[in-house]
Structure formats: C-alpha cells, structure tokens
Amino acid sequence: MAVCSFMTSVRRVVSQHHQLKLVIVVRQDLKMGKGKIAAQCSHAAVSAYKETMKRDPQALKAWESAGQPKIILQCKDSRELDTLHEHSRAIGLTALLVRDAGRTQLMAGSTTVLSIGPGPSDKIDIVSGHLKLL
Template identity: 40%
Template sequence: MKQAIVARADLGMGEGKLAAQVAHASLMAFEDADRQAASEWKGSGQKKVVLQANGESELFELADKAEREGLPHAVVRDAGHTQLEPGTASALAVGPARDDLVDKVTGDLSLY
C-alpha cells in the first residue's frame, strides 16, 4: 500500500509551501479512500512518495487516470494567501492503494 503525491515543479514553490501542498493532498486523498484501504495503509507505515509534474495539464491528466482506475485521489487548489494565485492547482495525491495500482497512474514520473 502506498500513496503518491504529485506536485507541480513549474510553480517554483518554496520548500515550506511545497510541504504544505503535499500535506493537503495526502490528507484529502486519504479522506477519499474507503475504510479498508485507509486502515491497511495506516497499518503498514503510511508509505508515501513525492513526484513531480511539469504543469497543470499533466496534473489533471493524472487525476483523470486515477478516476478511471477507481483510485482515491485529490487535487489541491491553493487559497492564494501566500505564493500562488487563488485556485492554482498545485498538487495531486493518488492512493492509498496497492502499489501496483498507484504505479499505473504515477509510475512514469520522476521524484521531486
């Protein structure tokens, strides 16, 4: 079981902003998971990997693929209080789900 969080590298977010967006995405997708997946993931160490996307269109293509695969997922849209414009799609989390299912969506991406 794992969760992949995909953050947009093209936005130039500072380290703190990036950490906040990744945390938002992780929690939102966890809340989208069914009880069994959430429980298995929590019990197995809550494995996460942070990957990068090169733009908004790539982020939404991945979200669409996760939707088609029936995986829990969430897109973060920033509130615009600090570094980003309001509504900017900054990150996507896929999972928690089996590693192979998450990899079907995010397996070709580079680590952040």
C-alpha cells in the same frame, strides 16, 4: 483477545490489498518554495486520508498498518497533473487535486498537487510509475 482479532483482520486486509501507498505529485512549473510544497503536500495527504476513510476504511487501516508509505513525485505542469488525475479516477483510484487559497505565493485557485491513493501500489504505478521523485 479483541486486539488479536483486530490484527488478524488487518493482516487479512493487507494481504487482499497487497502493498498500498499514497503518491503525491507536485507541479514544477509553479516554482513553489520548500515550505509551500510541504504545506500543499500536507493538504493532499489529509484530504486523501479523509476521502479513503469514507470510501474504503479497511484499506485505510491496512495502509496505516503498513507504515503509511508516501511517495512524492513531480510533474511539469497543470496539463500533466490533470491528465494524471483523470487517468487515476478512470481506473478507480482515489485522486484529489489541491487548489491554493492564494494567501502567499500563488494565485487563488491554482492547482498545486495531486494525491493518488492510498491504494494498491501496482495500480498507482500504472498512472505514476514514469514520474521522477521530487
């Protein structure tokens, strides 16, 4: 009975939050290798998960129940990444910048990727809908 009650609760949260997703935006001007991009996106996903767990655990459960949709997009440079970050936060989305430790390809402190969400797809699309897929 507890599982049934939990699933009913999750379905209610999903319907309240509509469709949820996590978007990760990768800077293209850094010319990161595939492995570096994968590592930076992983940092972004884990950080977004932890932050959403603190801010909105019900939305996190709903996102998990929906299959944890993730979209990887690209932007041209740090200026565009910063603008996306500011816009996301201004409309109430969880948005986190990832900065490189500087152990391999990049200078320490280089901003590499931005996570937006997990959050409502329609709200995230306001910020990132114009970006191209990586």
